[in-house]
Amino acid sequence: MNNNIKQAIRGVKSNPSRTFLTTLGIMIGIGTVILVLSAGEGFKSYINSQIDAFGSNIITLETSLPDSTKARSNSGSGSKQANSSASNAIPITSLKMRDVEDIKNIPNVKNAYGASIGQQIVTYKNVSKNVFIFGASADRFDIDKGIIEEGRGYSSQEDKALAQVVVLGNTLATSLFDGVDPVGKLIRIGNYNFEVIGVYAKKGGFGPMNDDDQAFIPVTTLQKKIQGIDYLIYSVIGLIDNTKADATALDVADIVRKNHYITDPIRDDFKVTTQSESLGTFDTILSAVTFLLIAIASISLLVGGVGVMNIMYVIVTERIGEIGLKKALGARNRDIMYEFLVESILLTIIGGVIGVMGGAFGAFVISKIAQSLGLAWKFIVPIWGVIIAVSVSGIIGIIFGVFPAQNAAKLNPIEALNKE
């Protein structure tokens, strides 16, 4: 076997540029697989960090168009997906702070807060920004994992008193104040002056609903002073024991149904989502995308394998004289077969290893780009992925090497010698 590897290395070295071109398909295929797996793990790490930041043992309750009215509203608007009132023209006005207070009495519920969202122009001196305003009851600070870097959060007394106090997201604070200490300063939100009482540490988020770009004020202040409403858009419920999340979600639904006088669940004007449900959805999407990309990469592996097979046939033809000589010197058919199989496996494994390095490098670049955008994205190359990728490339070497190797082994020594 040692000798076979030596001979295979000699063969591979004899024509480095051909070796490179032959294994290019394998490299691209394996590289893509590693890139997809690695970037997928990186994306998961980012999502997990977002979940950690949001609070880990939670379920969410949000208003939602009843199933019974969806058909009608769909045929009217032509929209198929719009069942959340937050993104719907018809507001659901039934979710109230009373519901949240009742939910807090469920044994497995540690705490809960109600929330509403608005959008306002925020001004400090001559700097103005259009900002999402999150109104939440003070219990938010008990559930949300965000760290207040400077200052403090507001209290439930301030919430009840419609206090004009605000906690700023980190990026928002920086862009409004630019070096000046924001705490204690007054900013204008809509038509009111608010005192900045705290600034969050940077969470690292992405997109328009990024926590770092938002302002957080007491929910009652937002409802009464700015929006002129008395209902909530959603509520976040912190749990004591996350393993009982499903049962607690049912309890939440029962309470809200009772409060909203709903007897038939089809008329529910709300939706309860546990974390495992939202994670499950995320996992399903990620798996589907991963599967799709790996399926595409497999085509490259297949084409790469055929390329290797083709070259192995060429190599067998090139070395016909050598095969004849080896047979004359006493090599058995299986000796010749192993020599060529080892060479094709070596070819594909070289491709696989270079592919793994290339894919890992690509994933590293992606993680650096993501990190430079402020995302908590880790660079992870799953070891199991590397092991599978290298094994798969070896198996491709066997599958596509076996026919050329058998061809070589079956050669008649005389005919082979005479070709020289």
Add this chain to the structure above:
Amino acid sequence: MLIELKNIVKNYENGDVITHVLKDINLTVEEGEFIAIIGPSGSGKSTLMHTIGFLDRPTSGEYIFEGENTKDLDDDQLAVIRNKHIGFVFQSFNLLPRTSVLDNVILPLLYSDSKIGHEKKAKEALAAVNLTERMNYMSNQISGGQKQRVAIARALVCNPKVIFADEPTGNLDSKSGSTVMHILENLNKEGRTIILVTHDLNVANHSKRIVTIRDGEIVSDRKVEEKDRVHSKQIED
């Protein structure tokens, strides 16, 4: 009796055309003989050598090697016989490219039962052809005469009973050819059986017995008188 051929026939079929290459060959070779098989090209001498060397099977007839009928041996068993008992020296040397002289000589040992002492045996074989100093050269860095001596070392390394030399001097100048023949003579003196295939009577006269083949038949089989034998001296290092 080392080799005994009885009524060996070899036919090649090409579509409907059958070529009779060997017609009823009977030949015996004792251990320690030095035989030259001569004949013009197309006479069947190469086919005869391939058959005696277990590279090819006869169409009919019996081949008894060391008292054992070889008719029912399969490909792998023939490969083992070639490895253990037979050493080949070819006209065009057939060394592995991009491989050192030493590794070329080791090659047959890789297919043998012995798993140890390869390098030692190969060095001994190289010493026998006076090429110890060239053992780390690549096979393309040495002269034609040296290549053929490496091929002889390779043929010797498994300590075979018979060495087949197919036109061993055919690609060499007279000096190198002379050295090669000198080595073969010495090997025969040490008791090794040599079977030489050539079309050149001067080369054949190094041997002790000349078998002439024409159109697939042995037309003469005669001893070479000691006074007629040609002896080469070692000229090259």
